[in-house]
Amino acid sequence: MTPLNQIPIPELFVSPEAAEKLTEEGTKLPRWVLSEQQASDLELLMNGGFFPLRGFMTQADCDTVTRDGSLTSGAVWPLPVTLDVDEDFAGRIEPGDDIALSDGPDLLAIMSVTDHWQSDGVTHLGGKVKGLRPPAKAGDTPNQLRRMFRQTGWEDVTALYNGDGLADIQGPAMLILPVADQVEDRAAPFIRDNIYIARIRLFARAENEAMVALREIVGRNHGATRVHS
Template sequence: MNISYELNQELLQDYINIANGLFYPLEGFMNSSDYHSVVDNMTLANGEVWTIPICLDIDYDTYMKVVDSEKLNLTYNHKLIGYILIDDCYMIKNDEVIIKIFGTKDINHPGVKKELLKHKYRIGGKIIVKDETILADNLKPKEIKSYFKNKGWNTIAGFQTRNPIHKAHEHLQRVALEVCDALFINPLVGWKKKGDFSEEAVLTGYKTMIEEYYTGLNIYFDTLKTPMRYAGPKEAIFHAIIRRNLGCTHFIIGRDHAGVGDYYGRYEAQELARYLQSKYNLGIELLLLSEPYYCKKCSQIVSDHTCKHTKDFIQKISGTQIRNMLAKGKRPSEIFMRKEIADSIIQLKENIFIKG
C-alpha cells in the first residue's frame, strides 16, 4: 500500500536540516527510544548529547494506515520529496513530556502552546531524499566548513540571534573575535512568535552593521532556517550542536539564551552548559559570557567581570525597550543601538515585526 503524508513548512525544514547534516548525528526523525531518551536524559539512545526532540507527528488516520508498514512517502505541496523508512510508530503524552522539554506547562509559553497543537502520533526512522532541489538555499555543513578552511580560520565562534544587533550583542561578538580567528553570525529565520523582529529587520540591521563597522573583519554571515522552540537552556545546547555541525569550534551563550518572558533564569542556560561540558565531550567549546551593560561611570559597555560600580551607574541594554522604541519609529539611544542600524530598521515601517 502506497501511503503519503503531506509535510507542513516546519516539518519540511526539519527534514531538510536532517538531510543536509545540520542535525547530525540524526539520520531521520526520532524513534521512540531516542525521543524518550532526549526528553528524560538529554541524550540520544546511544548516549550522545541531544536536547530537543526532532519528530514527525502525523494524524490518527495516517498513523493507523502505516502502523504495520515499512515506508511512508513524504510530500510537500503535494509533490513527492522522499520517504521515511519506518523504524517504529509510537504515541506520546504531551502533558507529561512538555514540562520536561520546556520546564513549564503554562500554555502562555509560545513553545508549549505550539507543542500542544501537534499530533500525539509519531513516526520514527531514517529519511531518504528523492527530490534534491528542496535542499537548495539551505545551509550545507560541507560547504561552510570548506569556506572556513580556505580562509585559514582554525577557530570560529558561532553567534545565535533572532534579533537585530544592538550594543550588548556587539560587545559579545567583539569579545569572541578576540578569542577566535573568526566569527560566524548565524541569525535564526525560522518560525518565531508574533511580535518578534521580522527576518527582514534582522537582516537589514546586520547588513548595515557589517558594511559600516565590521568591514574587513573575519566575519561570516548566513541565516539558519529552523523554528524557535523558546526552550531556554535545552535550546541553547541544541543551537550549539547545530553550530558544531557547521564547523564552529566555539559557541557563545549569554544571558537567557533562547528564553522568553520570565520562564528561565538569567544564566540557567550557562548552568546547563557547565553541567553537560563536565560530563560529555560536546565537540564544541561553549563561551559563557556575562550580560553586557552600559556603565555611566566607565562611559562604555562593560560586564560584571570588568566593572564593579554600583547599580546607580548601570544602564541595562533592554531588548524590550529597543523593540518598543523602534515600533514607534523612534531611534533608541546610541548607548543601546547604533544610529545607522536603528535608522535602517525604522525605514521598514510596518515590516519590522512578525504579525499574527
C-alpha cells in the same frame, strides 16, 4: 592535519541516480506534506545539521532523550525530533512501511517507518530517511560552510545566534540567522571583515537550556568551534 571544523560531515542524501529512481517510486507511496518546522527539521537531518541523527527519532530515543538528555547510543541530544502526523494518516501507516515526505509539490525524502506511537495525544512516527533533494528555501549546509572555512583557513570560528557580543569577538565569526523566512533572500549571505552571515533553518521549540544545547550542536555541525546562544 585538517581541523575538525573543516572535515566533511555525513549527509543523508542519496546519489542523483538513486534520487531519480526513488522519486518515481515515491509517487506510489503515502505522502505526508510537511509543516514549515518539519521541513526545516528534515533539511537539517538530510544535510547533517542534526548529526548524529539518521532520521526522525524512534520512541526509544525520545524516551531516553526526555529522561537523560541523550540518545540510546549515548550521544548527547537535548530535544525530541519526531515526525508528528494526524490520526487519519497514522491509521494508514504501520512499522515497516515507507512514506514520501514533501513540502508541497516537491518530494524531498523517503522515510522508512520503524516506530509509531502516541504521547500527550500526539501521534509520532520515527525512522530513517533517504534524502532526495533539499527544500526550495534551503539554507547553508554544514558541508558548504566547512568547505568555505577550509578555503579561507578559518580554523577557529565563533557562532552567534544574534548580534549581541559580535563586536567583542576576536577572529572569524559566523552570525547565524535561523528565522526561516530570512532564507528566502539568497543574496544575503556574505563574507566581510571575517564575519559570515549564515542562513540556517532551525526553528525554536522553546527558550530554555535544551534549546540552547540544540543550537550549540547545530552550530558546531555547521563548522563553529564555539557557540554563543
